[in-house]
Amino acid sequence: MEQLQIAAPCHFGMEAVLKREIYDLGYEISRVEDGRVIFEGDYEALAYANIHLRTPERILLVVAEFEARSWEELFQGIRGIAWENYLPKDAKFWVTKATSVKSELFSTRDIQSIVKRAMVERMSKVYGISHFPETGAEYPLRIFIMKNRVMVTLDSTGLPLHKRGYRTLTSKAPLSETLAAGLLMLTPWHADRILMDPFCGSGTILIEAAMMAANIAPGLDRSFTGEQWTNLIDPQVWRDLRADARGQINPDVRTNLQGYDLDPRMVEIARQNARRAGVADLIHFQQRDVRDTSHPKKYGFILTNPPYGERLEDQKDLPELYAAIGRAYRSLDDWSMYIITSYEDAQKYLGRKADKNRKIYNGMIKTYFYQYLGPKPPRRKKQEN
Structure with a gap:
């Protein structure tokens, strides 16, 4: 199956713990950065990580990485991504978060706007339409720019992974x-x-x-945005992984x-x-x-x-x-x-x-x-x- 780059953000200072956790699941680590671990896996790994990993905040599909020092370079970099391989014609897509650190492009609002415009231009050419209904599955993007290096990701998690579903009431200063x-x-x-x-x-x-x-x-009893991505992950994969996880519980x-x-x-x-x-x-x-x-x-x-x-x-x-x-x-x-x-x-x-x-x-x-x-x-x- 196709090997993907998968990014797992975590609390600063917990990278080594998350790295060990990913290794224990059987995946290869590509690199460790401040606040995240990037590892290799297929689309099933994307689902498996959401259900089983205890320490990251979300599981992101890394779509592309490139250098961008100008708005034009950002636009061309995003437009050059084969979005048709990820997003169907009716996909709802938007940049839910953009961060920029020590980079020449620092306006997060402009980053969000240019990324969306570049995606629409690419997909309009491929699909032959100028208006996208965005009535289908959600494909939220997260863009990270560090020292002019752009990482483009699709968020397969949705609500952060610390939202296990069991904690509806908390104390004044709870740990996640x-x-x-x-x-x-x-x-x-x-x-x-x-x-x-x-x-x-x-x-x-x-x-x-x-x-x-x-x-x-930890993710057994909650849903994930990636479950909507039926063009990428067969819904049966999620069902099988949950059934397997239930079978592993020690009562x-x-x-x-x-x-x-x-x-x-x-x-x-x-x-x-x-x-x-x-x-x-x-x-x-x-x-x-x-x-x-x-x-x-x-x-x-x-x-x-x-x-x-x-x-x-x-x-x-x-x-x-x-x-x-x-x-x-x-x-x-x-x-x-x-x-x-x-x-x-x-x-x-x-x-x-x-x-x-x-x-x-x-x-x-x-x-x-x-x-x-x-x-x-x-x-x-x-x-x-």
Whole structure:
């Protein structure tokens, strides 16, 4: 089958996680750039990636790449693309987003207008019509220009991939589902280990962990724009991939996932979200203050997204809050702790410097992923026959 270039944008700082995830699905990486990974695959891979990848924001079909330093070069580059190979005569097409960084062409509105005009001119010549009804399937474009290098893509995802469908209610500053999944992949946590979130909010971290443990594909219960592209992808491909993903779910998995929050309303929201995700039986949610954190077992994990002090009036409470987190962690026997926060003094009040620290952008917010590494549990003895 035809090999395509497929781009998967992600949170800045999560490129290595996404790269590993794509490799694990069996695809070859073409290159890794800031905020995205480009890999090779066919049209089935485009559908498979949408259903199975946990950490990217969307899956884009790379249609062309070329240099453009002038509006004329952009126009000619777009007009030179064989759009008739991608878009049927009745396609609805538009540039849903254009970005330009360190390039001579910087007006995103002009980029959108010129791309559309060049596409219409090309397709008018091929199809022999001057007016396009745009009553058919949607083919949204995303244009990226970096240092005068233009990447032209078709968005096969539609609503971003973090819209799994289970989270209808959230806390004030929630992690996206894709970022929560990526943070989990940055830890050694596995389904047979204890995982606790003492600031669980709407439950995203634990729900993503439960879905991983049960091998529930993140895109299983939502739709994608690419499903409309019947000229490129047979609808049966999507049906077969979903049926296969459902067959891979492990209904017998056992987990020890615990979510706590001081706000009883958030605890109930987390429970509702877990029910919608089909993992309510795998997570224990309860109202509890971080100061009351305890657990009798060893070698567990804390992974949490505590308050950052987004509002000025909240910042005065952060020293005591992070000191309480530090005390709670020290009370646990041989545990590991992973915290994502933008609070610059977090390590000071947690009580010690993190073993590892990774910079990650949560949207436009620069955050730090502080990693406190506990000892590994002893290996289990193999049972004798």
